[in-house]
Amino acid sequence: ARLVVLVSGSGTNLQALLDAAADPAYGARVVAVGADREGVEGLRRAERAGLPAFACRVTGHASRAAWDQALTAAVAAHDPDLVVSAGFMKILGPAFLERFGGRVVNTHPALLPSFPGAHGVRDALAYGAKVTGCTVHFVDAGVDTGPVIAQGVVEIRDEDDEKTLHERIKDVERRLLVDVVGRLARDGYRIEGRKVHIP
Ligand code: GRF
Numbered sequence: 001a002r003l004v005v006l007v008s009g010s011g012t013n014l015q016a017l018l019d020a021a022a023d024p025a026y027g028a029r030v031v032a033v034g035a036d037r038e039g040v041e042g043l044r045r046a047e048r049a050g051l052p053a054f055a056c057r058v059t060g061h062a063s064r065a066a067w068d069q070a071l072t073a074a075v076a077a078h079d080p081d082l083v084v085s086a087g088f089m090k091i092l093g094p095a096f097l098e099r100f101g102g103r104v105v106n107t108h109p110a111l112l113p114s115f116p117g118a119h120g121v122r123d124a125l126a127y128g129a130k131v132t133g134c135t136v137h138f139v140d141a142g143v144d145t146g147p148v149i150a151q152g153v154v155e156i157r158d159e160d161d162e163k164t165l166h167e168r169i170k171d172v173e174r175r176l177l178v179d180v181v182g183r184l185a186r187d188g189y190r191i192e193g194r195k196v197h198i199p
Contacts, residue, residue, distance in 0.1 A: 008088050013084075031080065085139060105137070105149070120132075
């Protein structure tokens with residue numbers, strides 16, 4: 001399966017997919033990487049892997065809708081079977097979901113529906129939760145609201161701050177994302193309402 005991965009930062013989830021795809025038996029390969037900003041490590045990882053890498057900045061377009069159209073075209077140029085949003089910090093718009101809906105997977109560093117949004121790690125810590133984790137889900141029109149595919153639990157320790165907790169979550173998240181993307185790519189899947197069936 002052809003994967004286009006969307007990043008906004010360090011791209012360690014992307015790197016985990018690149019490393020997994022080195023094995024032909026994985027069943028998926030990254031064909032391009034997109035970001036919503038220039039100069040992020042995630043784009044450099046793509047370039048080091050010899051892959052097409054593009055930045056599609058909201059500020060580079062007359063409107064959010066124009067950005068949505070531009071991102072959709074940039075991703076469609078690589079003909080993905082699956083789009084993986086791994087640390088991509090923009091809400092994917094209606095044009096994007098019209099084109100790729102049902103084929104966009106996102107990873108979120110909390111146990112949805114708890115702590116959605118851009119600060120899931122910080123919010124779980126501030127709430128005083130004892131466990132948190134990560135969620136891999138299909139993207140729908142909401143924010144972190146699409147059908148859940150898999151989750152991983154991570155304990156919160158008294159001495160944790162946002163950075164130490166996020167690093168521990170990312171260790172679980174990278175393994176979960178690689179496992180889920182591989183299964184979706186190799187085995188196919190069916191989404192029925194909020195349930196995801198992988199044969
Ligand atoms: C991941 O934990 C993702 O869930 C969150 O930001 C982090 C991105 O990490 N939205 P990386 O860019 O993949 O290293």
